[in-house]
Amino acid sequence: MEKLFNRKVTVTLKYLVVAFVSSLMLMLIMSSFAKREYAISGFLTIGLIAIALTYLTNYSIPMKFFLPGMLFLFAFVVGPILYTVAMSGFQYSTGNYISKPDAISRIIATGIRPDANQTTFDIIVGEDSAKNLEILASDPTNKVYFLSTATTKTDLDPTVLAVDENGDATKAPGFHPLTPDQQNAVDQKIADTRFAYSSAYFITIEGSNVASLKSQTLMYNSSTDTFTNVQTGAIYKDNGVGDYANVANKVELLQPGWRAPIWFSNYTKLFTDPQIRKPLVKVFIWTMVFASLTVLTQFALGLLVAMIMNRKLFGRRIYRSIFILPYAMPSIMSILIWGGMFDTEFGAINHLFGTHVHWFQNAMYARAAVIIVNLWLGFPYFYLICSGALQAIPAELSEAAAIDGATNRQIFRKITMPLLLQVVSPLLVASFAFNFNNFNIIYLLTGGGPSNTLGGDVAGSTDILISYTYKIAFGAGTQNLGLASAISVVIFVIIASISLYGIRRSKVLESFK
Amino acid sequence: MKKFLKEDLWRHAIALVICFFVLFPIYLVFLSALSPSGSLQVTSFIPKAISLRNFHMLFSSPLIPYLTWMKNSIVIAGIVAILSVVIGAASAFAFSRLRFKGKKQGLQLLLLVQMFPAILSLSAVYVIMERVYSFAPRIGLGTQPGLLLVYMGGAMGVNIWLLKGFVDSIPLELDEAARVDGASAVQTYWLIFVPLAAPVLAVVSLLSFIGTFNEFILARLFLVDMHARTVAVGLQGFISGQYVSNWGPFAAGSIIASIPLVAIFLSLQKYIISGLTAGSVKG
Known part of the structure; x- marks a missing residue:
């Protein structure tokens, strides 16, 4: 009897929630349709139909579990990714932001x-x-x-x-x-x-x-899709990459251009245009160095601390609480504080060591600063991981080795390390992938600098791929969303391959268990 | 005693050096929060005067709606933490326990999607939310509900993965027993899985809360209005100006904002660590 009542309540509740969400979505569909946002209203309509089909019928049980998460994932993650991939096939930059009809009417209006x-x-x-x-x-x-x-x-x-x-x-x-x-x-x-x-x-x-x-002065001829300057007689033709170019002098373009599909040109430019390739190679190398050094230093210090703490030690609990503080604090705030500490004139670091180092003006010092701060932020993670892993290694193994006459160093190298690495290596790969895209630390600490902005360089000495791409897309100078999207897709491929490798490794581990 | 010297002394020595490394910036934050001049300029590591001026400023200055920022952060992070886990847990359960066509592809898609550098789809998110704003000004760009929706989408991938790991570790016999007794998948979920996984769900929502509380880039893009900002965006505003660097209030604000997180972390470290080993990496 009680069970029946419960069931009634839950079913009623379910219909109430479904009705509420559906009516909300219906409202949004109508208002978005009225504003001609067809893509959004289309997505919402599909969502609404899916909700009705899933929760009012028993057509698919798994969908009952998946649908809410899927809707969010598609709306705010998959959708934007597809949009970015699409953008990478376009000439989409400062001067080429609008559609072709808009560009034509702008040229007519200003010509x-x-x-x-x-x-x-x-x-x-x-x-x-x-x-x-x-x-x-x-x-x-x-x-x-x-x-x-x-x-x-x-x-x-x-x-x-x-x-x-x-x-x-x-x-x-x-x-x-x-x-x-x-x-x-x-x-x-x-x-x-x-x-x-x-x-x-x-x-x-x-x-x-x-x-x-x-x-x-600029007359548009829609049948030939050309502009003619009645004063000079020059003819401007669609150059296929989003601009009307003078037929006689191909570099003379009419402003503004439009976002034109240029397919893979943004990608080929990455490898062929030396002005793009050179900084990109430099940034890529530093990104690899930064991510590997970060993982290595964090892991080394984390392991050291874990090994020191891996026995009864006076005050171990206090030490432990102190060591995980950097991990517990909001990282944005710690990064900003470190930024203040590296200040040349008034910073605490120079004061502590009595030096006068221009931390953020010199490329090598700036890179060192980034690594030091990231070490501070990240070593507690590996400390926690390693101390867990060390405790999981059976003591009998090292005892047996000691009886057989192995030295401490041999035990560490031949027994502890291999066992530890087996557990930690997927996490090392994950951490590498994470730091490969560690935007916050670069953006908030150095802003990618120092860079030779007077020389026209967009890429700074500490810029990693993601912060460099951010600058290309949203930076102060010319913004090139098409190129930035192409780089994003390339980063995605790199990260995906690294992570897939990591997952393969962890799968191997699972089968051992 | 001899053993102490040989075995423990060097451990303490190294531990103390690392303690210094860890505590040095934290000490400086307190130093500048308590200094009356309100700068991070270090003239001496020992405070000459202590004042609560900076703390006082946070709570009394009409220009700094610090309490509103804290409230915003806690409300936004709280809602994201709860809702994203409620929604994510269902998907994780289905991935772990149900059999259906396209399960493998679904998991692979989820994994792939997570590897896309989120910051770089920022412009796309921006454009989409700008359009949403044009027909629904309450949930579009520049609003907290809008930011919340975007966070929900972002939290989904990570949470589903984390939770799936936990669900996998719950013995299969339990739901088999339930199935033999005639329970449907939905009933198994609500009556067996949810009660069993409750502590795990709490940990994942905690991680989600910390992650959202820490988020900065999206929040800065979305929340322009002074009173709508989150703590991270608001405090960054103190020191982002080239000529105005209010380190004092920034430090004071950071301390207060850190207290809840550090407290949660230290008291629940055991549970959080189990989440870490399952593959979450904090930013």
Whole structure:
């Protein structure tokens, strides 16, 4: 009886949760669809259908367990990864951020020039009777007055107009001026509109009450997909990598470009373009050195501490608590504090040793600092791992070896180390993979520096691949998301191979158990 | 006594040197937190004057909503810790115990996905959340719920792996017995697995809590508003300016923010270590 009641409660609860989540998602689907975010609303719709199918039927039991986790994983991990992989096939950088149609309209909008006399008009912005945007333009010196909308120009007879002391028209029949508030509301539209003048010329608004006569210099021909400069006669063609280039002079590009699919060019550039390859090789070498040195030093110190503590020692518990402090503290804060300690003028390190080392200005010192700080942060991890592993090694083994006449050193080398490594080596590989991508320590401690920014180098001496890529994608200078994405994919392949190797090793271990 | 000299003295000597290495930065944090000048400039390692000015500043200055930051961090990390483990545990159970098509591929996908450098899909996450903001301003870019959603996604991979390791270690006979008695997979999960794994779930949520509490890059990208920030982002703001380095309040704030984490860690180290050996690496 009690069981039945419980079941009723849980089933009701389940339907309540499903109903709540579904209605929430339905709301999001509708609002995202209304905003034309079709990819997102599509994903949510699939999610909603999957939820309904999974929890309202018994079609698939495993899905009942997987679905919530899967939805999160796909939305915020798999989705962004696929997006990044897609970006790596595009010319996607500063100057090439927008779509091609947007780029064409931007080029058309900016490819204009004033007429030879640099004619200007005094204007009032308003609307015609059909609520179309209209300007009342006056040229008091030549006594020329007219109304102009985006499509038609109507000349006005100066004698019937109300004119102010400057000779500017203030009123015209059928013209309704806009108040400043109304103007602000359609600000962008006013700035974008080209008011009719003659077949070759049009009027654009320059300031609050001034407009000038312009003509189009860059003409777009949609049938051949080319731009022609009517002034110089130069022809610009789509160069296939996201820009219109002058046919006669291929390096002369029209701004802006667009994000164009260039397939594997970002990848081939990594190996062929010396300006990219050289820093990349340098950074890659340091990344390997950094990750291996970090793992080695952390493991060595961790093991040393574990061995010292691996017997009854006065105050062992206190020591232990102290040793794991760096691991327990929030690492961001410890890294920032270490950063302050390495300061040349006021830092505690120089003060302690009475030195005056420029830690973060010299490449080698900066690298040493990074390794030291990472040692501090990470050795407790290996201490904990090693002390666990050491305790798990049966004492009989070393006792037996001692009876057979082995020295302490022999016991360590021939018995302890091999057994220990068997347990620790997958973790060493994992730690290597983690440090390979240890963004925080580089970014917060040295920022990748020191670097020769005056010489135009993006890569600093302590930059590892991930911080270097971050700089390429989000840095201060030119940002190149396409290239950064390509490097990310390469890093991914490297890390994946290292980790797969590690997993193979650990699988071997499992089969021994 | 002779044995002490031979066996233990050098151990103590090395241990003390390492203690110095470990404690030196921590001592300096206390030094600058308690110094009235509020800088990390070391003129002497022995404090000349002690003041609580920096601590006082954190709690009284209207410009530094420190308590709000702490609350934000704890709430965000807490929700992520609980929800991600609740959701992750279900998947881990299914991976470990259920038989279905595509199990191997699923596990491999999960593993692969984790190896992608998360920081580099940052721009994609940014673009996606920017779009979400355009139709749902409450959960998009710049909001705490939005950050929470992204954290949930990120925590999933690690937690499922960790938890799967634990589930694998629970004897298979238990759920076989349950199955023989006629329990469905869902019942086995709720009635056998969840009660058995409760301590493990607690440890993994703890690790998840620490990881989220420590997260900095995403939080800085998402939380621009002063009052929405987490402790890590807020405190970093003190010393990130090129000309204003408020080490004093930063140090004081770090100490307070560290206390809960260190306390959790030291009191539960035994359990946390079992999680570490299962393959989690803390940043």
